[in-house]
Amino acid sequence: MENSNWFEEASRRIKDVLLLLGEKQAKKYKIDMLLRMVHHMDRFSKNGCKECENLKENLNDLILLLENQNEMDPKQYKATFKLVVKHFVKKHGLVEEGTYLSLGMAYGLIFGAALSSFYYMAIPLGMLFGLVIGLWMDDKMKKQGRVV
Ligand SMILES: [Zn+2]
Numbered sequence: 001m002e003n004s005n006w007f008e009e010a011s012r013r014i015k016d017v018l019l020l021l022g023e024k025q026a027k028k029y030k031i032d033m034l035l036r037m038v039h040h041m042d043r044f045s046k047n048g049c050k051e052c053e054n055l056k057e058n059l060n061d062l063i064l065l066l067e068n069q070n071e072m073d074p075k076q077y078k079a080t081f082k083l084v085v086k087h088f089v090k091k092h093g094l095v096e097e098g099t100y101l102s103l104g105m106a107y108g109l110i111f112g113a114a115l116s117s118f119y120y121m122a123i124p125l126g127m128l129f130g131l132v133i134g135l136w137m138d139d140k141m142k143k144q145g146r147v148v
Contacts, residue, residue: 007042104134
C-alpha cells in the first residue's frame with residue numbers, strides 16, 4: 001500500500017465499519033479512539049518512527065477483524081489496542097483519555113484524607129479540586145492533540 005495513502009485508506013475503512021456496527025458496538029470497540037490512533041500513527045511514521053510504521057500492520061489487522069465480524073476475537077483486539085497505546089505513551093508522550101481525571105481524583109482523595117483530621121470537609125473538597133484540575137489537564141492535552 002502507498003505510504004501516503006494509508007491514512008485515507010484506513011480511515012475510510014473504519015468509517016465503513018462504523019456504518020456496519022451499531023452505536024453500542026462502536027463504543028465497545030472504541031472506534032473513535034481507533035480513528036485517532038490511525039491519525040497519530042500516520043503523523044508519527046511520517047516523522048520517521050519505525051515502530052509506528054510497523055504498527056500500521058497491526059492496525060490494518062484490527063480493521064480487518066472489524067470488517068469480518070464473525071471472526072472477531074475480543075482478546076486479540078484488546079491486545080493490539082494496548083500495544084499501540086503503550087507505544088504512543090512511551091515514545092510520543094501521549095496520554096490516554098481521562099488519565100488526568102483519574103489522577104486528579106486519586107490525589108484529591110489522598111490529600112483530602114491527610115487533611116481530614118483538621119477539616120471535616122477536606123475529602124470532598126480535595127476530590128472536587130482534583131476533579132477540576134484533572135478535567136482541565138485532560139482538556140489541555142486534548143487541545144494539544146496529545147490524547148490517544
Ligand atoms: Zn511511534
